[in-house]
Amino acid sequence: MEKSNAVEWDDRYTVGVQMIDEQHKELFSMINNFYPGCLKEGEKANIHFKLMVYGFINYIKYHFDTEEQFLERLKYPDSMAHKRQHDEFIRVILEKMEKVELGQPVSFKNFTRYIRDWLVTHITLIDKKYATYIHFINGQIKTADKSLPPVVHKIGPLHFSESAEIPSEMFFG
Numbered sequence: 001m002e003k004s005n006a007v008e009w010d011d012r013y014t015v016g017v018q019m020i021d022e023q024h025k026e027l028f029s030m031i032n033n034f035y036p037g038c039l040k041e042g043e044k045a046n047i048h049f050k051l052m053v054y055g056f057i058n059y060i061k062y063h064f065d066t067e068e069q070f071l072e073r074l075k076y077p078d079s080m081a082h083k084r085q086h087d088e089f090i091r092v093i094l095e096k097m098e099k100v101e102l103g104q105p106v107s108f109k110n111f112t113r114y115i116r117d118w119l120v121t122h123i124t125l126i127d128k129k130y131a132t133y134i135h136f137i138n139g140q141i142k143t144a145d146k147s148l149p150p151v152v153h154k155i156g157p158l159h160f161s162e163s164a165e166i167p168s169e170m171f172f173g
């Protein structure tokens, strides 16, 4: 996979919560590290790729925990649906790793693409929803301070469709 397909951090991925933005950046950098390895073949390359994916799974589980606890503290209305998306992603990649472990054919290139595209889509469509919610809450607090009417009409509905998820079949058939 050529370098141009790697994922570059951009300000449009910012959710405005420093700890979460830092974790997202770390995930991007882990995905970029998959790239040189996902085209190589042979036993050594396989072992190396598997170790990187397991490292990524551990880190993203830790990241999801951080995010879910944060959303719960925030009393974010869509926290359960958000968690379901996280769980489904973990389920899909663990299922793929099971195939890899059983020696079944799995394209590491497609696997890497799936992980990258899922993460980018999740941040831009789903995580951004709670960024909007935070702005809404902050706006409400400021508005309340100034005794002005709330700005609810400026905020779109917070509910999102779970179809925003990328179906894994698109990558694995």
Ligand SMILES: [Fe+2]
Binding pocket: 067, 082, 086, 122, 126, 127
């Ligand atoms: Fe998330």
